[in-house]
Amino acid sequence: MYYYILKRVLLMIPTLFGAAVLVFCLMRLIPGDVCVLRLATGGGMDPQVLRNCRAEIGTDQPMLVQFLQFLKGLVIFDFGKSMWTGRPIIDEIGLRFQLSLQVAIMATLTAVLLAIPLGTISAVKQNTWIDYLVRAFSIAGVAVPSFWLGILIILGILITSKAWFGVAWMPPITYVPIWIDPLHNLSMLIWPALATGYRYSAVATRMTRSAMLEVLREDYVRTARAKGVFRKLIVRRHALRNALLPVITIIGIEFAFLMGGLVVTEQVFNLNGLGKLFVESISNHDYNMTQALVMLVVAIFAFTNLVVDICYAWLDPRIRYNR
């Protein structure tokens, strides 16, 4: 097992290196310059000031030197300073990471709490009205854009609060950590978590249903039934545990994507998370920031995949990674 984990961790290196090359090249292909954007005042620009700016942030260096500096930063976990704000990247990301991580965890919890019971019921009651209802709910979840759902949630809050309290209420827009003011924090983040969690739950519900349908037809389930084991026990202990493998994969992949992929939902709810930072850094040509963010997301993706694989062995004792 330890050998397997070590092998997987080593296999992350080419993926991370590939991602580093890709993001470095992509950023240099975007037309424009962070210094031109920073110094743009509407009138002409002093070429000397422009040169000084480029020298200061290091974009006047040859490409290979810039790339090696980026790689060195990756190895020692020093991503440098933001080319746009001048602040250390670790600080800039740290501010947003908390918020994005909390939304991702809350959305995952919403998804798991909805998907596993709904998917299981849908499979157990296959081709009944409950199954049709759950399937319609999950297919609709995949089809509805989460940003539109976000707009509808805001609209619903506005209308309901006005009707009940006479004053329109909007979720707070300043982030306060949950351990400082839990009520303020939850009243701000519960809405994006619901909007995202619904879509996420739809994907996981479909996966749970199809995996459960397959497992419920297995010989060992039939044997358990023949032995007179209670139906609930068969579903919970024999079927669900084995059906969870593909569901965990989906949950893991979606969680990794939520960390940086909530670009549009953050826009709707005016959240200052990693997704918004991504858009800002790309449009500002902030190479350092975009590179650091991409590497963070790719590393989270690779790490989540590893955790998912380890979970496989825990859930299914037949899976062993010794060889």
Place this chain on the structure above:
Amino acid sequence: MAILSPPAASTAEYAPPRPSRWATAWQFVVQNPLGAAGALVVFVMMFMAVFADFVTVYDPTRNNFGAMLEPPGAEYWLGTDQFGRDLYTRIVYGARTALLVGFVSAFVGATLGLVLGVASAYFGGRFDLVFQRIMDVLMAFPLVILALAVVSIFGTGTHNVILAITIPFIPRCARVVRSSALAVRETPFIDAARACGFSHTRIVLRHMVPNVMAPYIIMMTAAVGQAILIEASLSFLGLGVQEPVPAWGLMLRGGAQEYAESAPWVAIFPGIAISLAVFGFNLFGDALRDWLDPKLKA
């Protein structure tokens, strides 16, 4: 001298008659009512896109400041936006943008993924190893972020949005097709083709590709819905299709949030159009998967 018996009837005479296309379509409808409903939504959308000029009366891009934020009624079926443009007309014309982006990016992305996935499975070895690592890198990038980077490089506009959506689809389709192609590679007819001395290109294109069409078609139908969603997201962010082109995501960007309370129809109807379209493609894709998968058919 042995008398030769009359030649046996050809196998074709004993084969059951092949059902007509209409009969096959009807069988699909009967066995997959939900899929048929999805196909109907897709058909209506295509009809709207093709005959947009005939099913609308207003100009989708012309402002009418005398009719701003009109509620739904007899004159404007779905109301008007903050520039007085008829929402129904813009939704009908928006179907053109959605279908163009959806079909082209799904077709190109899935087809390139098909060829690359089959080639990777066929050649195997180092080529497969290196190719799969490249796919890993591309797949580790969040889809919207990769699309965002491509749009930033090439600029906004319908064609660049198609390119931005196509690139992330390639590795996803290649990965799925490769897993099916790995099984096909081990079948005796591929060995036979190799023994006959056929070229690699011929084996890949004539013998392997037709045998992995089912996952390809499934990936393509699923990708159309996803492409419509990504196009809407990019347009909503202001990075996709630009004004005054009618596009559903762009319609939600405009006044949808600003006028959410006073004119909710501006936010509601374009979102319903997006959801219905994706819903239709997903239902149709699911049914097609069941239809094409012999295990599920049995």
